[in-house]
Amino acid sequence: MTWITKLNKTATIVTVLLLAAILLILTNVQFQFKTAPQERTAAAAQNDAAPPQNSVQAQLPKDGDFKNVAETDTLRLSMDEKTGHFIVEDKRNGNVYRSYPNPEHWSKETISENWKKHLSSPLMVQYVDFSKTILQAKETNFAAEGGKVTQVQSIPGGFSLVYELPASGFTIPVQVKIEKDYIETKIVREGIKETKMGLVWVRLFPFLGADYSAGQDGYLFIPDGAGALIRFKENQLNVNKLYDESVYGQDQAFGGMSNNRNRIMMPVFGLKSGPKGFLAVLNEGEEYAEVVASPSGVLSNYNWVTAQMNFRASFLQFTSRNSPDEWGFAAYNKDELFGGDRSVRYYILDMAKTDYVGMAQTYRDYLMQVKGMKPVAAADPNLPMHVDFIGGDQEKGVVSDRYIDLTHTGEAEQMIDKLSANGIKNMALTFMGWQQGGYSSLGKGLPVDSRIGGDQGMKSLIDRAHQSKYRIYLDTEYAANNTGGGGFDEKFHAMVNLAGRNITQNLLYNNTRVAMASEKFVEAAVKKDLVEYKKLGVDGLSVNRTGQRLFSDYNTGYGSPRNEARKVQESILKNIKETLGGVQGKSSNSYAWPYVNHIQTMIYDHSYDLFTDEAVPFAQIAAHGLLTYSSEYANNRQEDVKDFLRDIEYGAIPSFIFTRAASKEYVNAYGIRYYNTHFPDWETFAAEQYKAYNAALGDVQNQFITGHRTLADNVKETTYANGKRIVVNYNLEPYRDGGLDVPAQSYLVIQGGGSR
Secondary structure (H helix, E strand, C coil), X not given: CCHHHHHHHHHHHHHHHHHHHHHHHHCCCCCEECCCCCCCEHHHHHCCCCCCCCCCCCCCCCHHHEEEEEECCCEEEEEECCCCCEEEEECCCCCEEECCCCHHHHHHCCCCHHHHHHHHCCEXXXXXXXXXXCCCCEEEECCCXXXXXXXXXXXXXXXXXXXXXXXCCEEEEEEEEEECCEEEEEECHHHCECCCEEEEEEEECCCCCCECCCCCCEEEEECCCCCEEEECCCCCCCCCECEEEEECCCCCCCCCCCCCCCCECCCEEEEEECCEEEEEEEEEXXXXXXXXXXXXXXXXXXEEEEEEEECCCCEEEECCCCCCCCEEEEECCCCCCCCCCEEEEEEECCHHHCCHHHHHHHHHHHHHHCCCCCCCCCCXXXXXXXXXXXXXXXXXXXXXXXXXXXXXXXXXXXXXXXXXXXXXXXXXXXXXXXXXXXXXXXXXCCCECHHHCHHHHHHHHHHHHHHCCCEEEEECCCCEECCCHHHCCHHHHECECCCCCECEECCCCCCCCEEEECHHHHHHHHHHHHHHHHHHCCCEEECCCCCXXXXXXXXXXXXXXXXXHHHHHHHHHHHHHHHHCCEEEECCCHHHHHHCCEEECCCCCCCCCCCCCEECCHHHHHHECCEEECCCCHHHCCCHHHHHHHHHHHCCCCXXXXXXCCHHHHCCCCCXXXXXXXXXXXXXXXXXXXXXXXXXXXXXXXXXXXXXXEEECCEEEEEECCCCEEEEECCCCCEEECCEEECCCEEEEECCCCCC
């Protein structure tokens, strides 16, 4: 082939591509190849297109423009009618909190005028223009549009008003009030009005408490994993990244960013600035919220953290019914605004409690006072060890799938006897993989597979557990279904995304995707099966994805929006607890906490972003004394010594997973990826570990955590309400300070006195 022939062919290809492009433009169809979603950078956020800017220079409100509007025993609220901004004074100590950045540093701010208007505004919004063919999300704010405040009225404890944005055409009603020790801000959903623009999100008072580092002790608290701190720093390295994560994880009904961060399981965030601090709790509408945090040096020199309330989300609209999942274009639903009212409570912390411990204690109080959680009563002075057994699973056979018998119910009884004989005085037991077909058979209820003992064998195991006053649970997975259990039919009962396709996940190791079941179908299936579970005598169910993942569902028969799906999950958990007595969650979101007795694999670390400085046990401080929790199985740890010490530091309960079969017998199982479960290899180690856990934590299992601090690098101290202190030394050398002498990679228990 000559170079001339090649040139002619190349020209022909180019011509065809140009004609195709013209045709697409004329038909107003936009095709987009979907690549792996990328994290949103601060630079991208700053460069978003915006409407024409108001020529007035950005400025903060003046103190003289504020008028007192409400007062409690703790707080005093005043507001500026021109902007709707407010100031709250803490009467206990004179600290002042503003709904806008600290004005002391305003003159030093060198960020662009566009972002200075963001900083000075009481609200920011993102929107799309539905009159355009290409829907490009843009950001604007109250100051940039020369916004108006109308309909200012007094309400009990505060004020209400309406924000009008003339350029984008939005009308957004807002309420602000104080009660006891918190400020509550609310976006009233019913009064939101749109024109040709479609509202995507609103950040209301996004820079409340925003401050410069200025050499002071301060940090942003973010709900990354169990909790993490972004400390105030001078000359902060600009990593060009925001912390921006969805509360309760990504909603798979829509497209979105994908990353390796831990999901948010608690709808909280906080800020400490010198002697001041607050904990924000998303009280309404958190199912559609994101937590956004920006350290100094990223978008401005202020440190700030806020809640972003989403009213729409982009999704991938496929180009045809049969197109692969990678092909489509980004779209928004013009006819839907998510959810109801959105409210955030900012709890103002007294000066002695402005750190992350005080924040966690405040959230614990919220869980008790608002969500109805109650302190646990330790019926047994010995710590319970959580023991899981795996019954069976499947693997690929020559002609069809082959069943793998891993643990017979009778063999589980023998393991219980041996553990008891070795000095383990209290156990909570869970049997996994008991369904017909075993561990990878999802969505099935009773009966128990006959190859591991059937219902009679399980009843015998339950009776044996009850003889020793051990509680026993059956592990279930109703949220995903690959068996047709309960009459499940993927065509009618599967979750559906906004593009009209079933929501599926890779849950197994046989290269098949499993359909997620609609919450209302799950609710009916569980309710029906509870009768049989109760007859069997089981003490509760261990649930997996129920309470752990939360999606919107556009199934026309069984679907529910995300906020309703949460309520359905709560109803499922409540029904299980009321019928059987107990529920075990797995990495559960905090809305499930009031209904669970124990959380397995509770997240304990942060995501190691460049801008975060350290992990803190916020979740454990909040939960300890209200429920029990465990981390990884002790016989499947990544770092044995470090993970054991972290459990002691965080007040976690020991947990093990066992099989009669050796690990080599199930390496190709569809559902199991634990490689150290062979009981004979671990029974002695389990007894030794239990004795160590029990000696350290047995007498504080019903005590609140009242203190946590760093004594030195890799040396942590946890304090309980009864005065007991535990000092953990992760270092390879002993830690000595005054009367403290903690061996290398060990811990010291210091007994105290007192009560809850």
